[in-house]
Structures are given as structure tokens and as C-alpha cells.
Amino acid sequence: MTVRIIGAPTDYGANRRGVDMGPSAIRYAGLAAELETAGVAARDTGDLLVPRAEERDPDAEQPTSGKAKFLRETSDVCSRLSEEVAATLAEGEVPLALGGDHSIAIGSLTGSARDAEIGTIWFDAHADLNTPETTPSGNVHGMPLAAALGLGEFADAEWAHAPNLREENTVIVGLRSADSAEREYIKESDVTAYTMSDIDERGIAPVVEEALVTASRGVDGVHVSLDLDWLDPNEAPGVGTPVRGGVTYREAHFAMELVAEADVMRSMELVEVNPTLDQHNETAGLATELAASAFGKTVL
Template sequence: MPSRRFNRLQDDQEIHILGVPLDHGAGRRGVGMGPSAIRIAGLLEKLRSLSLRAVDHGDLLIRDVERAQQAAGTQPEGKANHLQMIARACDALHEHVKRIVKKDAFPLVIGGDHSIAIGTIAGLVAAYKEEEAELRKDNPKTELTLGLIWIDAHGDLNTPLTSPSGNIHGMPVATCLGQGPKELTHIGGFAPKMHPNDVVLVGLRDLDRQERTAILDSGVHAFTMKDIDERGMAAIMRDAINLATRNTDYLHVSFDIDSVDPRIAPGTGTTVFGGLTYREAHLAMEMIAESDALTSLELVEVNPILDVHNQTGQLAVDLIASALGKTIL
């Protein structure tokens, strides 16, 4: 895996698509069919129409669900629904993502609920740590770090101690910062996965009471819908991209479709009115593409059971295309 600051998507770089049909982290089932809905909406065809080299690896196999749920393991204090199942799935996902990065390919992960980000980010950072170890043979001070832009209606900074529901799709940011059950925080064998100062949350509008406190205390950067209303999406995204890339070597974007207003994206399980407009969502992705900093992408929480004529699946495809370079002119 060649070393360079920001593994910019090159004309000859393959995009490796991996679906993760996991919905046990959410409160409503059906989001596990999200990868199929996104593919049916024409993801592969769209990417190839942009002259991008895309390879679809199919879906991560989620096997032995009942046995995984019943597996022995230390249960955290508080609530973490389906902990063992999700930990096992995320561990498998982290291995897949690590292999993709080591091939110098661009990981595009489609979910599935947002708990899968635990595995995606673990895989990215694990690959970068292996590269870092090689580079340190010549320069012992080498440190490779990941920046994160998290576009979501929710902060996802809950832990089993603070979560009202116990649904793990509300915990991945906290997990990646090293907070929560060890089964999740230590996937890949290390924690935390990133520094809070390199994490930017965008589009927040629905936060649990204790989660608000956690965000303010954590050191992450957070932009709410009020910020977007007052300053405009372009100004917010300029700040978000700068904050996530100024001290890092790689940039991951994790896009939860519930960040978009449900009148535009009805097919998701935790809808909250007052979300991003169609153009605000696309502008965010277009500016990320223009930054030339994006090194991996994830889109989650499309639930076709709740959708209308796969409207949300189609939106997901269009947003991915914008993030990977599709322009109006």
C-alpha cells in the first residue's frame, strides 16, 4: 500500500463496494435490505457511467445470528442490544475493509445500520497502523491518522450507560473514541481509533439529553441544523473539511441517510423533520469530492421497507456519485 497524504481517488484506482446487511443495531428491522435497495437503484451502473472502476464484492455474510447473540462474553453495564452479534459482524467487516485498503483500493461500504461504522473505521485504522509501522522503520516519528466527517441527524455518541434504547447504531462515534464495551472499542486489538479533534459531526437535530453533554465534553466538532440554517451549507462544509483534514492523513465520510429531511428520504428508520434539503446533501458531497481528500466512504440506514418506490435508495446512489466526482457541468 503506497504511502501518500490523502489517498485521492485516481483514474486508475478501483472502488471496492462492500454491502453489510446488518440491522440488529437499529430499533426497526429492514435496514439490512439497504445494500440490495442501493444496488437495485443502479449503484454500479452509475459509478461506471462516471468512468470509475468499480468492483462489487457483494455482501458481508452475517452468519450464525442466534449463536452470536448467545455467545459468551462480558456484558457491559447498561444496555447494548445484540452486542455479541454486532461485535462479530463488525470484526469481520474490519478485516474486509483492511484488505481493501491494503490493495490500494477505495472502500465504499453500504449498509445496513450505522453500527457498521464501528467495523469500517476499525478496518481503515488497522490498515493505516500497519503502513505506519513500515514507515517507522525509516522515520520513527511517523504517525498516520484518520479524519472523520459524520453526516447524521444524530450524534451517535451514546454508550450503554447513556442510551435510552440500547440500540448500538446510536453508539459508533463513542465507540471509535474508545468509550463503551470492549467487544466494540477494541475491534482490531486497539483503542481509540481516532482523536476527537479530528471528528466532525454535521447535520445534528435530534440528540438524547446525556448525548448533548457527551458531545460538548468529548472534544469533537459539531454543527447542528441551526448552524446550517444560519451560515449555509457551503460555509459549514468548508469548516468541516478543514477541521477533519488539517492534522490527518486520510478522510472517511460516513453518511447516514436520516440526515436528509424525510420528505426527501422517507426510507429510513429514525426520521426527524427539519433535515438537509436535496441540494444541501448534494452540496456536502460535491464539496467533499472537490476537496480531493476523500479516502473512503460509507452510506447507511436506507430501509426499503419504509421507502416509497425506492426513492431513498435512488437518493443514496446519487449522493455517492456526487461524493465520487459527479458534477452538474
Template sequence: MKNEMTIVSVPMDLGQARRGVDMGPSAVRYAGVFERLEALGYNIKDGGDVAVATEKAGMKQEAALKDLEAVAETSQRIEQQVTEIHEAGRFPLVLGGDHSISIGTLAAHAAQAENLGVIWYDAHVDLNTGETSPSGNIHGMPLAVALGYGDKKLTSIGSGPKLKPENIVIVGARALDEGEKAFVQEHNICVYTMHDIDRRGMSTVMEEAINYLRSRCDQVHLSLDLDGLDPQDAPGVGTPVVGGVSYRESHLAMEMLAEAEMITSAEFVEVNPILDERNKTAEAAAALMGSLFGEKLK
């Protein structure tokens, strides 16, 4: 993992309906993520905020996709800024914002890799399209977009499909829409549900995930949605789902990724301070970043 790192914030909440997640990056910064990573020896550059677009007055809104134009415009800006970080030879760490920011980040990362792999740590699989989404919220669509499915305004960011279905590992899933279940089965996507984690243990799950992606991918991106954790440990998220991964299990997962030395980019998303308890979720995010980047007890 590169010691030269640039941290970028994307204060966007357009991909979902509950306000507040746009303040997530500020909460994570307040939780001391810069100081934590600098103490681990990283040379941190603050990339500031990506400018978030707004829907223009009078613009025709696609019925199935909320705030489509603004999400597409912001995703393009994310793609450009993250690409610049890669070109500078630095590790990109992106703070969200809702999970639709991955449309831009994955477009940037895929352009740098021959075969990009993704660990999607999330209660949801985010494989909806406008045809299958019950809500029209784009934060439930970024993985589908990266695979080339969805509105052309989103899939055209970057060049072509960004991912292959066989290069995705989803960890912690427990809330899938019917269309997403069909998508997973049709494309044979590797999904570790909470049943798998409970039955087989996080250590086994992460060992398999690491070996699976190491054998086929030259770069691996981590996309961690804080709602992957149980709401008891991460209450400040917009779409909490009970029965999630524990705080300790999540640290183990991050520690194993650190030991594997395979993560080439990362993002932490969906912290919502309005719904949080004394910044508990933002502090959990910062602590998990510490484990991902090498923090140890001894």
C-alpha cells in the first residue's frame, strides 16, 4: 500500500432520500482520520471537497432515477479528481457521501487496472437499475452501473463497463431486492451474506475473498458502507439493517486486508451525523480506516 495518500471528500446526498449524509465527510474528519493515518506514517494530502452539482431548475427529471443529472455531473467530477490522484502516484481515499459516489470512483480506478477487483462491504448489493429499484435512489445502483447496466448518463462515465461480475466480492449482505437477487444469480456474483459470516466466521470469509481476488485481479478497491455494520455499532446511517457485522468483526476484516497488502484504493460512505449518536459512526469509520492502513495493538 502506498504511503503517499490523498483524502478527498464528496459531500453528496443526492443518491438517496434521507438528508444528512452530505455531512458525513466532515464528521469523519472531525473523528481524527487525518491524525490517525499520519501517526501510521502516511504522507497525507488533503484533496478537499469534490463540488457537488444540483438539479437545475426546470430540468426534466427521469421518473425512475432521482436527481439523475446532478449525480451524473458529480460522478464525472469524482472520476476526474480521483484519476488525478492516481496519476500523481498517490493512494486515493474517498470519504462519502452516499454510495452513488462509487459510480465516479470505480470509473477512475478501472482505468488504472487491467483487471479491477472490488470488495463491497455493505448490507446491500447495490445492483438495482431504474427498472428494478423500488425507490429510484441511485445509491442502490453503483455496482450495476459499474457492470454496464443502467442509464447511459451513468454507465458512460469513464469508458465501457468498469468491472467484471467475477471480480466482485460482496461481504455482509442482508437486504436484497428481488431484482438484485435475480441479478446476483444470473451473473454468479460472489456474495457472503450474514448467514455465511455467522456460520463460517469472518476470518474464513475474508481469507477466501482475499485469495479469490488475488488470483484474478491486479488491483483491488475497497468500498465500505457503514451500514454493513450492525446499527448498534453504526447507528448513523440512512438505511440501517439489523443483524449486521459487528465492530470487532469489521476490524478483523480490515486487519486481514492490511496484512494481505492488496488494497489499491478505498472509500468509506454513508455516515449520516444527523442520525448518529455522539459521532459514534464517524468514529467507527475512522477506526476501521486505522485497521485497514496498518494500525495494530502490538
């Protein structure tokens, strides 16, 4: 297996600067070497060119109505990332996108779903199911899953909507922060969501095993989205939107080991590593370790 590393150093979707340095921090922490310990070849194609947010107007005319900052810039980056992901898969390699903020998942998902039916597992503290109409903040990193599912104004946005991703194959794992509109959507839709309470009650193994079955049922592969704020802030301090009560170091590794054992992963991204908030590049290092586990690294 060859893993193609694609950097998308954007902070358009976040409200705290610094997450655009995430790809560099993850590489510096030894991503390629960690992947090689998992028995896969790593090919790094560098970063997409992303103009600095400070050079753009977050409130400029946007391609949709509603409240969404830097949506035009986000659509440009995600469209180019989508092309890279689709080309990677067409050439028989596995795309691993490095964020940047979680808005890059729009590009990962649309690229992965271009020529295949896919499911997704969303390892995240947040639901990311807001739209420009429902968002309380305007930050697009809270909208990527809504965009890919075609919710609200995203239904007609070709750059964002992934028609080959269905609700019944969409699973959120480790949820512990959701806005009211997101909670209502989850209750009324076919999206499956496991909260941290589910993990506390049942354990990480049965939850992730069920998630993998649900996400992979009847599709060609699964996109794995790993937001580092899925982990407890004590484990991963370098994230922009930390929420107390996340998974532990060992639970996160075991979850990724289960992903590898299932052998259904089609594409993956690591997002929301912010080195300006980190301690000794600890969160970036953790991202590299979890990626290696997802691609098959084990103790023995």
C-alpha cells in the first residue's frame, strides 16, 4: 500500500489562527516514518497553495446566503483537494489529507465519493452538521459533514455536496458537543451518532465495531475523519476547540487499530492540530501515531 500525503494548510474555517501550520507540525513529528513502521510506503506531495486568511475578507460576497466566513475561499481549497484525492485513488494510492481546520473534509469527502459509494466515520467531539443558516459562529469547520450530505444551502453546491455519501452510512463517534439544530437533525435523520456517554457505558470496542459495520454496509469504502479534539484535551492540548471529557490515548489507538482490522478505509484526514496551542508538538506527534495505527501498526 502507498499512502499519498496531501497537505491542506487552511484556517479559513476556524476562529483561531495557527491551525494552518498543522500539516507542517504533523510532518515534523515524523508522519512518514510512523507510516513506514505500519508497513506502508508514504509519498508526500506537499501542500496545496492556500492564501493567508489575513489577505482575504471573511465577509466578502459569498456563494450562498446565510452566515459563513470565508466560504468562497473554502470552496476553492476544497475543490482543489477533491481533485487531488480523486486522482490519488485513481492511481491506486490511499489519500491522507492533513489539515488545517476540519473544513478540508469537504474536499476529502467529495473526492473520495466521486467514483464510488462511500460511508464515513467522524471521530470528533463535534457534530459538524451546521449550515450557513444554522451556524451560531459562521465558522465553516462546523459545517463539513452538513456540506457533504447536502444539507440546507449545500444541496445545490456541487463543490460541497457528495451525492454518493448517504446518511445511513454516516457515523459520528465520541460526540460531546452539538448545537440545537444539529441535535434535531441527528434525531430526525439516518445519521448514527455515538456520544461519549455511549463509549463510557459500552466501551470503545463495541461502539467502533458497530460504527464500522454501519459505515461500510453496501458501499465501496469508508472515509475516516479524525479531528484531534476527539481526544480529551489532557491528551491532545493543541486544538482550537477543546471539549473536556474526550477519549483517552489508549482508546484512540484501539479505535484506529479496529479501523485497520476492518480493512474498509478508502481515505483519511487528520485535522485541527494547532501548534500554537500545543505543548512540545505533543498533539502533532499523537496524530502521527494514530495514523500509523489506522494503517495497520500494532505492538506485535
